[in-house]
Amino acid sequence: MSGISFKGVTKRFGGRDGEVLAIDRVDLEIADKEFVAICGPSGCGKTTLMRMAAGLDFPSEGTVAVGGKAVRGPGPDRAVVFQQFALLPWKTVKENIGFGLKCRGVPAAEREREVMRYVELMGLTGHENAYPHQLSGGMQQRVAIARSSVLQPDVLLMDEPFGALDAQTRVVMQEELIHLARRNPRTVLFITHSVEEAVYLADRVVVMSRRPGRIQETIDIGATRRAENWEAQAIEDVMDRDSFIHFRTRIWKLLRHRDEAAAAAQRPARRA
Amino acid sequence: MTRRPGIAETAALTAAGFAFFFAVWWGVAASGWLPRAVLPTPSDVATTFMALIRDPFAGYTFQQHLAASIGRYLMGFALAAAIGVPLGLLMGWFRILDDVVSPLFEAVRFIAPLAWVPFAALWFGTGIGGPIMIIFSGAFPPCVVSAYRGAKLVDQRLIEAAQTHGAGSLRVIAEVLVPGSLPSIISGLRVSAGLGWQSLVGAELIVVSAGVGYLMVQGQSNLATAIVMCGMIGIGAVGFAIDVALRFVERRIKAQWSPA
Secondary structure, three states: OOOEEEEEEEEEEEEEEEEEEEEEEEEEEEEOEEEEEEEOOOOOOHHHHHHHHHHHOOOEEEEEEEEEEHHHOOOOOOEEEOOOOOOOOOOOOHHHOOOHHHOOOHHHHHHHHHHHHHHHHHOOOOOOOHHHOOOOOOHHHHHHHHHHOOOOOOOOOOOOOOOOOOHHHHHHHHHHHHHHHHHHOEEEEEEEEHHHHHHHHHHEEEOOOOEEEOOOEEEEEEHHHHHHHHHHOOOHHHOHHHHHHHHHHHHHHHHHHHHHHHHHHHHHHHHH | OOOOOOHHHHHHHHHHHHHHHHHHHHHHHOOOOEEEEEEEEOOHHHHHHHHHOOEEEOOOOHHHHHHHHHHHHHHHHHHHHHHHHHHHHHHOOHHHHHHHHHHHHHHOOOOOOOHHHHHHHHHOOOOOOOHHHHHHHHHHHHHHHHHHHHHOOOOHHHHHHHOOOOOHHHHHHHHHHHHHHHHHHHHHHHHHHHHHHHHHHHHOOOOOOOOHHHHHHHHHHHHOHHHHHHHHHHHHHHHHHHOOOHHHHHHHHHHHHHOO
């Protein structure tokens, strides 16, 4: 059982002009095997939330726990897929995918078997001995996803994993991630600034406001997704459904409304 | 944009540079402006050189002196690399070590290798230890600095990726920090090799047996300027050869290593 729990999480960053409040009292419970997307404008602290679950950053106040245990540092039970792939350039595709297994002390023969299973699963066959710079962005991100998935982590953390890909590749990767998640359900925290991506992928979309980052609203997509069986359909058909458009519009309005409210709040202050 | 000259053209220009240098030297020496004993002509030096190769001076032939120097140099350089590179990497990784060692190191590294001569002789003797320590003091700083900078410049995301996939400190150092800073380390080793070789004459001031520096000191005390010049030429030629060889190695490694 590995849910993620944020309780009263506040994060301040020390800057040149004093402290900046990046995240303000966030409470969020992610259930075991739930796919949650956090969506919000840049600077809303969504990546920082993910980094705190990964153990790469720590809250100024409040607690972050995974599987009921407070997060103390990074670990392979919470593998991260980064936006910029972060593959080791001096290792081949196979060596990159097998890196975590090697850290875990898995014997070479068994490692080879597992790695090749994921090479096949992620459509990387024929590239297993290539170096990352010889692959396209989409291929590199497949390697990164394989590197994390092969560890069978309780929790998969994804920080705008498709943000650096072109639109066509992005759509293919989104479909593949849905299939991977169905085959191998696990807790996923997915960070994105794309509303469509969040609605298409997640059971629940958490909408955050601009700095200081707060949770504005949490929208449940999972029930609709299952009822309409989105997973069996192509992404463009799903995006054409009334239910999808409804969710998308609602989230857009939340993001817009919030920005306008913030702008309105600032106007009189500027005049004064 | 300036045109890139071809290989033949480069070789011709290099030869012209050397020719000009020897012509000026010969002209000044032959003019009698300075006594022959103070400024020997190139042919005097060539004759002396042939003699040094044939007959022992200060106990050994020129080749034997050179071999002794190279052996001493290799030991000092190897020691500097073996201690300096790991130290630099660890300073780049462990904040505490960085804070403790860096300021001290930044101050000490400006002391010229020659300044260590009296202490090298007192502490390590004039046999093997002292001279090696002086070469070491010349070759050591670039090893530390390049490994340290290399480790600091390794992409933070690669380190985080390794950590979130289960790598501990030792594995991050071995599989991310070392390969990530290798290009910087190689450049540093090349600089270090050069500075170590430059420190050689200083190191051999205190030597009492053999070595090119020792040969030069003996030549000087006999007022044999041509012998001193032979030593200088030998040091220049070997230094040049070391640099060319390491440049070649550096290029090979960097070509293989560049991620993009």
